[in-house]
Amino acid sequence: MHPARLHALAALASLEAAQATLTQYARHARQAALSGADDLGTVQAWRPATERQAPRALPANPLLDAIVLQVDRVANPLLERARRTADTLAWIAGAVLGDDYRTRADPLAQLRAVVPALQTSTCETMTRWLVEQDRLVRQAAGIGDDLQLWPGVACPGCDNVVLALQMSGPAEDRVVVCTESCPCAGEACGCGMPDRAVGVAHIWQLTDLRARLARGE
């Protein structure tokens, strides 16, 4: 598979894991806030208790909903980040998939499915967006990046910088990246990637790179 596609899949897997963790944290924070929301100083406390427990069962109140949503956002930055990233993901999926984008299905799953058919330039652009969202989500959730350093192995692309394993996604497709995101120089590049293209960030399938190192290349 072209490295740009591998990179896109790795970015999707990383963001999916990060977004799941953030959503979990946000839910816990929300639950904690709601359970302590009986003080009369909060907008939540204006709602009847039954409505707070089962909001869908009662007639909607758009104005109150809007106020509560706003309070939620201010009070719960985790939830706000998760929502913003979900919105951005929907936008990315819409931009990449066009008419094929289905609003009710998971945008990450739709993007993953279409990666093999995408042009490499589209993959690269998409990956940049995904990596940015991944960074924001991990920052908000207080979790580290998706990389596990691989000490003792120099980058075959830029030679003297540390390599790292991208840990999300299936173990059999594990990929390795350069911590400096060094770009490929194309056909003449010594990186050993099977499909070299100028400007693409270096990325290797772990199994390929291990085999190459074993051969002493």
Ligand SMILES: [Zn+2]
């Ligand atoms: Zn490098």
Ligand SMILES: [Zn+2]
């Ligand atoms: Zn290269």
